[in-house]
Amino acid sequence: MIAFILRRLLQSIAVLLTVGLVAFSLFRYVGDPINSMVGQDTPASEREALRERLGLNDSPPIQFLRFIGNAAQGKFGLSYRTSEPVGRMIVERLPATLELSFCAAVFALFVGVPMGVYTGLYPKHWSSRLMQAVSLIGISLPTFVIGILLILVFAVWLHWLPSFGRGETVMLFGWWPTNFLTVKGLQALILPSITLGLFQLTLLMRLVRSEMLEVMRTDYIKFARARGLTNRAINFGHALKNTLVPVITVTGLQLGALIAFAIVTETVFAWPGVGQLFIQSVQFSDIPVMAAYLMLIGLLFVLINLTVDLLYFVVDPRLRSQGGTARVAGH
């Protein structure tokens, strides 16, 4: 297992280096950074001096190594747009995105999985058919349409919930602004979380449903019934656990997607997260921010996948048995 983790870590580093190369090439190929930093009437000698100072005259491999070295320390230079350090800009906005994605994931998991279990156990019940039909809407409607519809109903017509922004936030540990400690903050979270999580919810529901249908047909479920176990033990102990491996895989991938694609939801709800920052940076060709965002998302995906791989070991004992406890033969 240790060998497995080491191998996975090496692969993760390779993936991050590749993402880093893409981010690095943004600097080299999306326009000349000097042009966006200096005025139009800056003399060529000054430009050359700046170029030398920024290390832009070094060979590309050297520049790449320096970029990676800085990125590893969280240094992505200054934003072209605001001249603030990019690292700080992202750190300031990351909590908003993480909290939103977390709520959306919790919503998708805690509603989607039970719905999947239910529709898998009673596939012919009318309520299962209804959920199946409704889930089609969740899968087929684009996120921004769902967001706008929710704003129309719950903010414009009913005035129950705010239509934009984070509401009230409280600083945790002096640097993490959180929504979780105020009523207004929690209210502001509801609509964006539903908007962001709905697609994942329907995806999870459909996945759990089809896995449940398959597991319920297996011999060990029939044998568990023959042993007289309660329905509760069979459905949630034996059946659900056997659906977990694919559910964990998809949840992991989708968690990454939630953070990365919170862009649309953040735009619709004017949510001050990294997604919104990214959109603004694209409009201004703010390459350091874009590169940092790219690296951040790459890092998150790698970390999540690593966690998912480790969770497999927790769930499925068949993967654990290497070395000492290998199958003992004998009849």
Next chain:
Amino acid sequence: MAAASNNQPLLEVRNLRVEFPTRRGTLLAVDDVSFDIAPGEVLGVVGESGAGKSLTGNAIIGLLEPPGRVAGGEIRLEGRRIDNLPYEQMRKIRGARIGAIFQDPLTSLNPLYSVGRQLVETIQTHKPLSAAQARTRAIDLLKEVGIPGAEMRIDHYPHQFSGGMRQRVVIALALCADPRLIVADEPTTALDVSIQAQIIALLKRLCREHGTAVMLVTHDMGVIAETADRVAVMYAGRVAEIGPVRDVVKHARHPYTKGLMGSIPSLGVRTDRLTQIDGAMPRLTEIPSGCAFNPRCTFKGQRCLVERPNLMPAGDTRAACWLHDRGGVGAPILKETVDA
């Protein structure tokens, strides 16, 4: 519950009918099947695939897979009717009064839980024991079914056991709550031949020691001859012949039973061709009128084509054949003579 007298059968199956509603009409998969199992008795049930033997077993443990359903008849356990119990009451009987063993030990155990956990949960479902007591009992059961190093093996997962060892675990699971009856549905079919005999011997020994009755569903006449006290031969959803195993093996009354006996190759007798019954069992949709066996029977008469025979006593056995009283009298049923 009726007072259980000494000669009362443990299990009574009366006129059991199992049907499957399909789009093209209802299929009668088990048709008017009746038999008893006495306490501690081993009843073998043989027949080809699709003869209805597994369905009969599933009906007894109340686990017919929908859309299959019990359409008629009664099943009584210790005098108490069990075929019409609500799911929750039947659940308490399953595992506690009637244990079950299925065909494939490789797939009968949940791969994600240790065998100990599966044993303990079964024990605690049916017996008021603490976790520690249940674990002690689980270790005892594993020892009883012959798993070496039970104290250590209890924490292992199913994939760490071989097929034969897994079937031993399955037997331990079936015995968790000391059931009175075990329905064993082809318990050895999926195993190596060398393991089959061990598993059958183990099952036989345990049931004798615990006084547990067994309904042993198989298509292996050899296993029946070795293990069973009585045997029921099923054909196309009906019982063709039922009686003490010695009589059925030596003096089969029903031409189908004779064919089955004749098709067991015996050592020491060299034959160029293996004996077999010509033809195949009819599909449930195409059961002929009269005796269901008549298309394959070499003795059929006019009556066999129009009138369906019920079980009729013939010596110590009962056979559903119009020739039941002449069946045993050495008439050559097949091309080769049956040597019993």
